[in-house]
Amino acid sequence: MAKIFKIPESVLVLIYTSALEVLLIKRADAPDFWQSVTGSKNTPAETFEQTAVREVFEETGIDCAPGTPLAHWLHDWRLENVYDIYPRWRHRYVADVTRNTEHLFGLQVPTGTSVRLSPREHSDYQWLPYLEAAAACFSPSNAEACLLLPKFVLKVPV
Numbered sequence: 073m074a075k076i077f078k079i080p081e082s083v084l085v086l087i088y089t090s091a092l093e094v095l096l097i098k099r100a101d102a103p104d105f106w107q108s109v110t111g112s113k114n115t116p117a118e119t120f121e122q123t124a125v126r127e128v129f130e131e132t133g134i135d136c137a138p139g140t141p142l143a144h145w146l147h148d149w150r151l152e153n154v155y156d157i158y159p160r161w162r163h164r165y166v167a168d169v170t171r172n173t174e175h176l177f178g179l180q181v182p183t184g185t186s187v188r189l190s191p192r193e194h195s196d197y198q199w200l201p202y203l204e205a206a207a208a209c210f211s212p213s214n215a216e217a218c219l220l221l222p223k224f225v226l227k228v229p230v
Contacts, residue, residue, distance in 0.1 A: 078112045078164045080157070080172040083124045085109040085146075086217050087134065089183045092225065094205035094218055097131060097189060098196040102160075105210045106198075108217065110174070120175040121148060128179060132197075133188030136179055149176040149224060153213040176217055178224055 086108050087095040099105040111127035113120075124146060125137050136142040153174045157165060187197050200208060206218035 077166045077169075079114075079116060080112070080165055080169050081116075081120075082110060082112040082172055082174050083120055083127060083177055084153075084174050084214060084217055085124050085128050085177045085179055086221060087128070087132065087179045087181055088202070088221055088225075089181060089185075089199070090225075091183060092202045092221055093183070093199045094202050094221065095132070095181075095187065096198055096200060096205055096208055097187075097194040098198075100191065100193055100195045102210075106208045107211060107214050108209075110214075112172075120177075121146070124175075124177045124179075131190055131193060134179070134181060134185060142179065142181060145180040147178045147180075147224070149178055149217075149220070151176040151220075153216075155213055174213060178221070180225070 094108070096106040096108065099107065109128050109131045111123060111131070113123050128134050128136055134142065136146045154171055155174065157170055157172050162170065189197060202218050202221045206215040209215040209218060
Protein backbone atom coordinates (compact mmCIF):
# COMPACT_ATOMS: atom_id res chain seq x y z
CA MET A 73 0.00 0.00 0.00
CA ALA A 74 1.34 3.42 -0.97
CA LYS A 75 2.04 5.90 1.81
CA ILE A 76 -0.48 8.73 2.02
CA PHE A 77 1.21 12.08 2.56
CA LYS A 78 -0.31 15.10 4.24
CA ILE A 79 -1.38 18.06 2.15
CA PRO A 80 0.57 21.19 3.23
CA GLU A 81 -2.63 23.20 3.61
CA SER A 82 -4.20 23.21 7.05
CA VAL A 83 -6.52 25.00 9.44
CA LEU A 84 -6.11 26.36 12.92
CA VAL A 85 -9.43 26.74 14.74
CA LEU A 86 -9.41 28.84 17.87
CA ILE A 87 -12.32 27.63 20.03
CA TYR A 88 -13.38 30.21 22.62
CA THR A 89 -16.20 31.40 24.88
CA SER A 90 -17.81 34.84 25.11
CA ALA A 91 -15.55 35.45 28.15
CA LEU A 92 -12.54 35.02 25.81
CA GLU A 93 -11.50 31.73 27.36
CA VAL A 94 -9.65 29.60 24.81
CA LEU A 95 -9.67 25.83 24.54
CA LEU A 96 -6.18 24.34 24.33
CA ILE A 97 -5.55 20.65 23.75
CA LYS A 98 -2.36 18.77 24.58
CA ARG A 99 -0.80 16.65 21.85
CA ALA A 100 -0.40 12.99 22.76
CA ASP A 101 2.86 12.69 20.77
CA ALA A 102 4.61 15.76 22.17
CA PRO A 103 4.93 16.51 25.88
CA ASP A 104 3.93 20.04 26.89
CA PHE A 105 2.73 20.88 23.37
CA TRP A 106 -0.51 22.81 23.91
CA GLN A 107 -2.40 23.98 20.85
CA SER A 108 -5.74 24.83 19.32
CA VAL A 109 -7.48 22.47 16.92
CA THR A 110 -5.33 22.03 13.82
CA GLY A 111 -5.34 19.73 10.84
CA SER A 112 -4.62 19.33 7.17
CA LYS A 113 -7.02 19.03 4.28
CA ASN A 114 -7.87 15.41 3.45
CA THR A 115 -8.02 16.17 -0.27
CA PRO A 116 -7.08 19.19 -2.39
CA ALA A 117 -10.80 19.69 -3.14
CA GLU A 118 -11.80 19.88 0.54
CA THR A 119 -12.47 23.51 1.47
CA PHE A 120 -10.82 25.11 4.47
CA GLU A 121 -14.26 25.38 6.10
CA GLN A 122 -14.91 21.67 5.58
CA THR A 123 -11.50 20.91 7.05
CA ALA A 124 -12.22 23.13 10.05
CA VAL A 125 -15.58 21.48 10.75
CA ARG A 126 -14.09 17.99 10.39
CA GLU A 127 -11.05 18.68 12.56
CA VAL A 128 -13.07 20.34 15.33
CA PHE A 129 -15.33 17.31 15.52
CA GLU A 130 -12.50 14.74 15.28
CA GLU A 131 -10.34 16.42 17.91
CA THR A 132 -12.94 17.73 20.38
CA GLY A 133 -16.30 16.12 19.62
CA ILE A 134 -17.78 19.61 19.12
CA ASP A 135 -20.10 19.63 16.12
CA CYS A 136 -20.22 22.86 14.12
CA ALA A 137 -21.30 21.35 10.80
CA PRO A 138 -23.87 23.15 8.65
CA GLY A 139 -27.32 22.78 10.20
CA THR A 140 -26.06 22.44 13.78
CA PRO A 141 -26.62 25.06 16.51
CA LEU A 142 -22.93 26.06 16.42
CA ALA A 143 -22.61 26.32 12.63
CA HIS A 144 -23.17 30.09 12.53
CA TRP A 145 -20.50 30.61 15.24
CA LEU A 146 -17.68 29.27 13.03
CA HIS A 147 -15.97 32.26 11.40
CA ASP A 148 -13.32 32.35 8.74
CA TRP A 149 -10.84 34.96 9.92
CA ARG A 150 -9.48 35.26 6.37
CA LEU A 151 -5.92 35.10 7.64
CA GLU A 152 -3.19 32.68 6.67
CA ASN A 153 0.17 31.81 8.11
CA VAL A 154 2.91 30.21 6.06
CA TYR A 155 5.53 28.50 8.17
CA ASP A 156 8.29 25.92 8.08
CA ILE A 157 7.07 22.46 9.02
CA TYR A 158 8.84 21.30 12.18
CA PRO A 159 11.51 18.71 11.30
CA ARG A 160 9.94 16.12 13.62
CA TRP A 161 6.80 16.07 11.39
CA ARG A 162 8.31 16.49 7.90
CA HIS A 163 8.16 12.74 7.26
CA ARG A 164 4.38 13.11 6.98
CA TYR A 165 4.76 15.17 3.78
CA VAL A 166 6.22 14.56 0.34
CA ALA A 167 10.04 14.80 0.55
CA ASP A 168 10.44 18.29 -0.97
CA VAL A 169 7.63 19.89 1.09
CA THR A 170 8.99 22.02 3.92
CA ARG A 171 6.35 24.75 4.34
CA ASN A 172 2.68 24.70 5.26
CA THR A 173 -0.11 27.22 4.72
CA GLU A 174 -2.42 27.47 7.73
CA HIS A 175 -5.86 29.12 7.44
CA LEU A 176 -7.38 30.61 10.63
CA PHE A 177 -10.91 30.20 11.98
CA GLY A 178 -12.62 31.11 15.22
CA LEU A 179 -15.43 29.13 16.82
CA GLN A 180 -17.37 30.61 19.72
CA VAL A 181 -19.01 28.03 21.97
CA PRO A 182 -21.12 28.37 25.13
CA THR A 183 -19.28 28.24 28.45
CA GLY A 184 -19.38 24.65 29.70
CA THR A 185 -19.34 23.06 26.24
CA SER A 186 -18.22 19.48 26.72
CA VAL A 187 -15.02 18.31 25.07
CA ARG A 188 -14.37 14.74 23.95
CA LEU A 189 -10.74 14.29 22.97
CA SER A 190 -9.45 11.84 20.42
CA PRO A 191 -6.97 9.91 22.63
CA ARG A 192 -4.89 9.00 19.59
CA GLU A 193 -4.14 12.70 19.08
CA HIS A 194 -4.61 14.49 22.42
CA SER A 195 -4.19 13.63 26.08
CA ASP A 196 -5.65 16.61 27.95
CA TYR A 197 -7.44 19.94 27.53
CA GLN A 198 -7.83 23.20 29.39
CA TRP A 199 -9.77 26.45 29.09
CA LEU A 200 -7.60 29.51 29.66
CA PRO A 201 -8.10 33.28 29.40
CA TYR A 202 -6.82 34.28 25.98
CA LEU A 203 -3.59 35.89 27.23
CA GLU A 204 -2.69 32.81 29.28
CA ALA A 205 -3.60 30.61 26.32
CA ALA A 206 -1.25 32.60 24.09
CA ALA A 207 1.57 32.12 26.60
CA ALA A 208 0.88 28.38 26.82
CA CYS A 209 0.87 27.70 23.06
CA PHE A 210 3.90 25.94 21.62
CA SER A 211 3.39 27.35 18.13
CA PRO A 212 4.03 31.07 17.52
CA SER A 213 1.20 31.22 14.97
CA ASN A 214 -1.22 29.71 17.51
CA ALA A 215 -0.10 32.20 20.16
CA GLU A 216 -0.66 35.04 17.69
CA ALA A 217 -4.17 33.76 16.92
CA CYS A 218 -4.98 33.84 20.65
CA LEU A 219 -3.77 37.43 20.85
CA LEU A 220 -5.96 38.42 17.88
CA LEU A 221 -9.11 37.01 19.50
CA PRO A 222 -10.41 40.26 21.08
CA LYS A 223 -10.11 42.06 17.75
CA PHE A 224 -12.35 39.47 16.05
CA VAL A 225 -14.85 39.18 18.87
CA LEU A 226 -15.11 42.94 19.46
CA LYS A 227 -14.99 43.67 15.70
CA VAL A 228 -11.97 45.92 15.98
CA PRO A 229 -10.13 46.29 12.65
CA VAL A 230 -7.04 44.07 12.47
